[in-house]
Amino acid sequence: VTSAGSRLLAQRLAAPLTDSAAIARRLDAIAAFVADSGLRDDLRSTLHAAPDLSRALARLSLGRGGPRDLAGLRDAILAADQALAQLARMQEPPQEIAAIVAALRRPSRELAREFALALAEQLPLLKRDGGFVREGYEGALDESRNLRDASRLVVASMQARYADESGVKGLKIRHNNVLGYFVEVTAQHGDRLMSPPLNATFIHRQTLAGQVRFTTSELSEIEAKIANAGDRALGLELEIFEKLCALAVASAEDLRAAAYAFASLDVATALAKRAVDDNYVRPDVDGSLSFAIEGGRHPVVEQALKRDGQPFIANACDLSPVGGRVGAGQIWLLTGPNMAGKSTFLRQNALIALLAQAGSFVPASRARIGIVDRLFSRVGAADDLARGRSTFMVEMVETAVILNQASERSLVILDEIGRGTATFDGLSIAWAAIEHLHEANRCRALFATHYHELTALSAKLPRLFNATVRVKEWQGNVVFLHEVLPGSADRSYGIQVAKLAGLPPSVIARAKFVLAKLEAQDRGQTARALADDLPLFAVPSRAAAEPAPPSEGDKLIEAVRALHPDEMSPREALEALYALKAKLPK
Structure with missing residues (x-):
């Protein structure tokens, strides 16, 4: 309800914490306001009426302030007294709230009294207009x-x-x-x-x-x-204004502490109200590698559906290490139709982790999250033509960053890797990327794909878990149920989605005919055979990654293959024979 609170919330979302103790202190403050709705509402009313203390102080410190900024400092100190009286109702405030109380007490009340004596009731916007000093003050x-x-x-x-x-x-x-x-x-x-x-x-x-x-x-x-x-008269008023500004600047450190306390209080009460209104829960954030979400929801999509009177289908997600092994987070390979909710599922889990480490309750029925050191996302399609990068090149650059930098503490969401190139090229890249995430990065990851052939990897990669989004076919149409279940999909229902989008009936009919012909080739069987034949991915050494130098025999064979006898003269043939003899090992 304040500008300072909005700015602080944006800062916390942009820079989540990785210290579980600091996160717990923020969550304790929110929990206290969740439990006491009366205090929460009273504080929000006080904050709503309070001026923007930090902005007023900044303008005065830079010499760009006016009489109304001085009044803002006065009113903010008075609002601090009102907030302190309300916070005194808490018997044992959490550490975060105790720090807020201490900061709100720091500004001098004498400063507020001096401003109250000096400033008139009606204040001009600019100091040069005069008339802002109360009669009787000087x-x-x-x-x-x-x-x-x-x-x-x-x-x-x-x-x-x-x-x-x-x-x-x-x-x-x-x-x-x-x-x-x-x-x-x-x-x-x-x-x-x-x-x-x-x-x-x-x-x-x-x-x-x-x-x-x-x-x-x-x-x-x-x-x-x-x-x-x-x-x-104007000169005297300007002198008084400069004197009052000097008093404010001298107390700048205490005023900034109070401004930050106001913002922190606004964020805590706002997040508490969100938790109560939308049934958010307190996450358990610790130093483990767990990632277990029950009844998770997308915080933005849920609000949009609520406005339309529709429910959001909650889903669970567990990327915790298999059997509790350290450094062995699960990778969920998510398949399913277009429009079924795969991207929503990926993003909601990433957002739950971000909210939790920013110090907020989360949209779920239960959440345990081991500290995530970095959150990597490769979602969507965009180009960078000004720098000579196509859509697929941008996709590969972003994927390269993930594969080169993600650690076992990272959380990775990947959506449709390899879709920007030829089918088998893309499938090969996605296949290798999954193996690298599993064996080299060993991170917690969600990987959404339409390459159903990749599901065969779960038989070889112990921490790869197949999940799919449930749908039903009814009278030739697709009903999206938005439930994420164990298993794999064998169809993408892209033609049905194209029909919903309004493609001409002739195009839909032709697409169905072509699809039937292509599916007859049973590419899935080929993928299963490939998974059985290929050895498990291993992190290559530098020597293994470089091609071996050709042997003397290989060089001799290549030299023979390069000869064209029908085009050679007798002299050229004799010279070639001598050259070949010289290549023989001695």
Whole structure:
């Protein structure tokens, strides 16, 4: 409910913690506000009315502040007192809230009282406009203001007297920044004031199309007094403003601590309200390699469905080490139709981990997460043509970062690796990537794919777990159930999705015919045979990765193959024979 709270929440989401103790302190604060809804609502009302303390202090520190920023500091300190009174209702506040209480007590209450005495009720936006110092705060300022205001009354009485003396009822005394104060009459009365005896009093200054302007010696004297009084009053106000700013800057460290406490309090109460309203639970974040989510939900998609009155189908995910072995996180290979929810499932688990380590409750019925050191995501399609990178090149670059950097503590989500190139090229890359994740990175990972042939790898890779998204076929259509279950899919239902998208019926019919022909080749059987034939992936050494140098026999064979006898002259053939003999080992 505050700008500072919004900024702090964005910072925490952008930089989650990897210290389980620090995460626990944040979660303790949220849990306290989950348990006490009355205190939570009272604090949110106080915070909602509080000004943005950090922004006001920053403007004043940079010399760009105004009177309203000083009032913001005053009101923020008063709001801190109100929040402290509300927080005093907690019997044993958690460590995070105790730190907030200590920070809210730091700003000097004398500073707030000084600002309350100095500042008027109605404040201008800019200090140069003046009028922001309360009457009675500074005696010299009150004297200058009285002189300025009294002089203006003198001008008003002078205008009435000049009108009577000249007999011109429409005579006005006006002011602008060029001429200062001047007497103005309409053009038809201008000659009258320029004729004796009135011309002895009224001195002509300017003739316009419809008006004539004059001045008098008396008016010039009054103008000097008014200008001096106004300038002196504004100068005194600016001096008072600088003094108050100096007081604020001197207390900047305490005020910044209070501003951060306000933001932390806003984040904790907001996340507590979200947890209560949307049934979030406290995650168990520890130093293990566990990753067990029960009833997990996507925090954004769930809100969109709720607005449409539809439920979100929750799903479990367990990437914890098999049998508790350290450094052996599971890899889930997720297959299933288009539009069934594979990408949503991948992202929701990554977001649950991010929220948990940012110090928030999570959308699940239970969650245990071992600290994730880095979260890697390879999702979607994008190009970088300005740097000469195609869509597939960008995909491979991002995949390379993951395979080269992910550790056993990392969490990786990969969606459709290898789809941007030829089918067997892509299948080969995805196959090798899974083996590398399993044997080299040994990280916790979710790998979504339409290459159903990859499911055969689960027979060889002990930590590879096949999962699929459940669907039902009904009268030629596909019903998406959005449930993630053990097993594998054998179809992607892409043609049905194309039909839903509105492709012409002729295209759909032709696609079904071509698909039937292709499926008759039974590529799945080929993949199973390939999985049986290939040895398990092993991390290659540098020597193994480099091709072996050709032997002398290989060189001799290549030299013979390079000969073309029918095209050679007798002399060329004799020279070639001598060259071959020279290659024989001695």
